[in-house]
Amino acid sequence: MTAPRAVGVRLPYAAVPARVRDWVDATLGSPVVATAEQVGGMSPGCATRLTCADGTRAFVKAVGDELNPDTPGLFRREVGVLTHLGAHDLWAGLLASYDDGRWVALVVEDVEGRHPDFTDDGELADVLAATDGLVEALAGRELPDAVDLVQVPTLLGRWADSLDSLPTAAPDVPVPAWLRADRRDWAAVLRREAELPMEQVVHWDIRVDNLLRRPTGEIVFVDWGVAARGPAWADPLMARLERVEDPGFDRSVAASPALAAAGDDVVTAFLAGFGAHLAIRSTVAVDVNLPTLNDFRIRESARMLGAVARRTGRHPA
Known part of the structure; x- marks a missing residue:
């Protein structure tokens, strides 16, 4: 499991x-x-x-x-x-x-069920299909301004800034040497994406611990604390991050209409920017009563940057 x-x-x-x-x-x-x-x-x-x-x-x-x-x-x-x-x-x-x-x-509501098993291809397929259904269910839904949604364009801009800061980042920032030396144009890709209209309500935190599978197989999305306004490809990408280390991730991305429309450059830039930002945060963040959060940041950063290395033909260093 x-x-x-x-x-x-x-x-x-x-x-x-x-x-x-x-x-x-x-x-x-x-x-x-x-x-x-x-x-x-x-x-x-x-x-x-x-x-x-x-x-x-x-x-x-x-x-x-x-x-x-x-x-x-x-x-x-x-x-x-x-x-x-x-x-x-x-x-x-x-x-x-x-x-x-x-x-x-x-x-x-107390949802009867358990977390889905992402090592089971059938259950993973159910999650991805449910995520596509979630995108459709949220399309066009309006929330009042009083609901303080996370703004994905703002986050993409921060991630771009993190990428740009890597040449002068402290030595203890846990990023591979190749990323410090060659960040391609991923910051520019993120900034261009941030300028596009983003009116979709997105969950933005699709992880196995935020998913439940009913005994009858239906997937339920829980924990909306970081719900955001962002692009339609955001949740399909988030749902695939559970297996980002696996080359099957790249095939799954290509099979998603929303992610195929966004393009491989956007997906890779997302991984590079998010991974770099988490790495930098791991050296400067102050976490109150969250003793496991920083290790989580470091692990997630390594997973994403490892995928960037795979997708660009590099070897992690």
């Missing part, structure tokens, strides 16, 4: 403030009598499947600003996104939300 690439250290539900747990009981209409803590993702808050005395089941995630100052903002974004997207079979529906200014909590 494919293990989650992102695994943080989470607060158990029993340690969530009583006022939040009381709200959950009142919202569900029955006291919680059993919990099952979930792994995956980097939030320091809880991620817990709940069972109530009357048999009601739900999933709750909750975090406070004393755990991490930024994560409540991600939860507020997810509340806004799910509120305005409404119900759909492709994502877990929002049942209720809580926000007292310090702690933010979401109660969402």
Whole structure:
């Protein structure tokens, strides 16, 4: 089975403030009598499947600003996104939300199922087909400006800046020597792409730990905390990153109409820019109560830059 690439250290539900747990009981209409803590993702808050005395089941995630100052903002974004997207079979529906200014909590549909296995070609094909369906489901959907979506053009510009900074980057930035010496025109590709209209709502965080496979095979997308406004090719590319080390990634990219339309240069520039940015962040970021995040950055950067080396006929150095 494919293990989650992102695994943080989470607060158990029993340690969530009583006022939040009381709200959950009142919202569900029955006291919680059993919990099952979930792994995956980097939030320091809880991620817990709940069972109530009357048999009601739900999933709750909750975090406070004393755990991490930024994560409540991600939860507020997810509340806004799910509120305005409404119900759909492709994502877990929002049942209720809580926000007292310090702690933010979401109660969402408890999806019966497990994470898909990306080592199984059939299950991977199901994920990619579901991602194409997600792109179609989100096309043309409007979210109000009050929902603070991540802006992909801004991110592409930052990644371009990261690529441009590599010749003078500190020696401890974990990028291969060949990338410092030869960055092709990938920064320019990213900047050109950032100038194109991007009105599509995208999930932007499709990883195995943010996917569930129902017993009947349907794929459900969860965790919308970094939902963005970006290009239609973004989610199909994100879904393929689970196997970016595999040459099959390149064949899968070529088989996607959205990615084929974007072009190989855009895909390679994305990998180079994202990988370089993560590498630089690994030397300068300050992470509060996220002890595994930096190792995750370094691993993800290495995976992406290794794919760049493969796609350009280079050997990592």
